Amino acid sequence: MNTINTILNILLVIVFFGAMIFLHELGHFVTARLCHVKVLEFALGMGPKILHRTSKKSGTIYSLRLFPIGGFCAMLGEDENDEVKDNPEAFCNRPRWQKFIVLISGAGMNLLTAFLAMCTVLCLSGTAFSNRVSGYYVPSYAGGLKIGDVITAVNETEVKTKEELDAAILALKNDMATFTVSRDGESVTLTPVGLPQYRKDGVFLRMADFVVSGEEGRETEVIHYYAPSGGAGLLVGDVVTHVNGQKTSFYTDVSWEVALAADAPCTLTVLRTDENGNTEEVTIENIVFPVSSEEGVVMGNMDFGFEKREISGLFDLIDTAFTECVSNAKIIYRSLIQMIAGRFGTAGISGPIGIAGTIAEVASYGIEPLLQLFVIISINLGLCNLLPLPALDGGRLIFVILEMIRRKPINPKYEAYIHAAGMIILLAFTGVIAVMDVIRLIGG
Secondary structure: OHHHHHHHHHHHHHHHHHHHHHHHHHHHHHHHHHOOOOEEEEEEEEEEEEEEEEOOOOOOEEEEEEEEEEEEEEEOOOOOOHHHOOOOOOHHHOOHHHHHHHHHHHHHHHHHHHHHHHHHHHHHHOEEEEEEEEEEOOHHHHOOOOOOOEEEEEOOEEOOOHHHHHHHHHOOOOOOEOEEEEEOOEEEEOOOEOOOEEEEOOEEEEOOOEEEOOOOOOOOEEEEEOOHHHHHOOOOOOEEEEEOOEEOOOHHHHHHHHHHHOOOOEEEEEEEEOOOOOEEEEEEEEEOOOEEEEOOEEEEOOOEEEEEEEOOOHHHHHHHHHHHHHHHHHHHHHHHHHHHOOOOOOOOOOOHHHHHHHHHHHHOOOHHHHHHHHHHHHHHHHHHHOOOOOOOHHHHHHHHHHHHHHOOOOOHHHHHHHHHHHHHHHHHHHHHHHHHHHHHHHHO
16 A cells, blocks of 8 residues: 555656646747747657657657656757857747747746646635634644643643743753643643743743643642733734734735744734724734744744635635735745845755655645645746746846847857856756755655
C-alpha cells in the first residue's frame, strides 16, 4: 500500500509541476504564434525525446522529454544570429512591443491560471475569510482545558500553588504541556498542547494562555482564558484594517504582518461597531504575540481567528479571487526582500524536491488545499520569472526595455554572454537548493 501511495504521490507531483510549466510555455507559444514568430519546438520536460511530432503546417516540433523537470518553447531567432537576419518570422526581427508581449506572457499565464484556480477554490467552498475577528485562539482550550478545572500537574510535575504552576510552565521551554486536572471530583489527563512561546534574552519560554484564581483553597483553578491580543483590547467583531501601518484585507495579510513582527510589539488598526451601529477607528498598541522559531527564524503567531463570509454572486467571486491573489503576490514579493536582506537565511528557500514533499502532504487534505497550493506556487513561479536576472524572462525583458529606450538594438553577442553566465549561475543555485532539500529530507 505504501508503494502504491508513493507512486501516486510521484505522479501527482509530476502532473502538478508539469501543468504549471506547460501553462507557462503555452503562454509564450500562443503569443509567439499570434505575433507571427516561428516556434521551432514546444517541449514538455528536458533531456532526450520520448515522443515527438512535427506539424506539417507550421514545422513546429511538439515533444515530450524524459525528465519531467521543465520545458521550453524554442523560437527562431531567440538568440539573434546572421542566419535569421532578414527572416521576418525570427523573434529578434519582430517589433519590440511584440517581443515584450511574448516574453511576459509566460508569467502572465501563470498568474492568470492562479486567479482561475482561486476562483475555483472560492466556488467549491462558497466562503472566504474576512478580516473580522471571530474569536481568540487558545491552545489550552483546544487541548481540552475548561474553566473550573483545577490543575494538579504539568507533565510529571505536581503543582499546588500558582507559583509552582508558573515555574512548571517556564520549565517546559520547547516541550509540549500535558495538564492533569481535577474535574468534577475526577482526575483527567488532557491532550498535550504547545503553549504560546515568547523570547527572553535569546531563550524561548512557554507562557500560560489562561488565568488561575491564585486564591487560597483554589490557587490553580482556571477562571478564564487569556490571549495577548484580547488582553491588549482587541474585541470579537473588530475589523482589522492595518497591522503596523500595512493595509490588511484577508487572513493571509494579517498573518504575514504578525509573523514578520516576531516578538516586537504590534500596532493594530481596527474598525469597531458599537451596539447602535456607529463605527469608529480604534488603534490598539503594544500587542506582543506568541512566537515560534524554526531553523533560527523567529516568527509571530496570531492568537485570534477570522470570520468566514459567503461569496455573493459572480462579481464578488471575481473581486475576492483577484484581491486574494494580489495579497499572495505582495507576501511573496516581501518574503523575497526579507530573504535577500538575510532575515530568513536558508530556512525560506526550497526547490522542487522540497516542494514535492509539500504537494504530497497537502494533497492528503483534499482538492481545495491542493488548489490553494497551486495558486501560491503559480504566483511564485510567475513573479520569479519576471525578476530582472539574466536567463530569466525578466532578464530578457530588461534588454527589450533598454532597446525601447535607446531605439536601437543591443549587441546580441554581449546579451548572449550575459544570459549564458546567468544560466550557469541559475543551474548552480538550483543544484545547491536541491542538495539542501535532500539534507532536510534525510534529516526529517
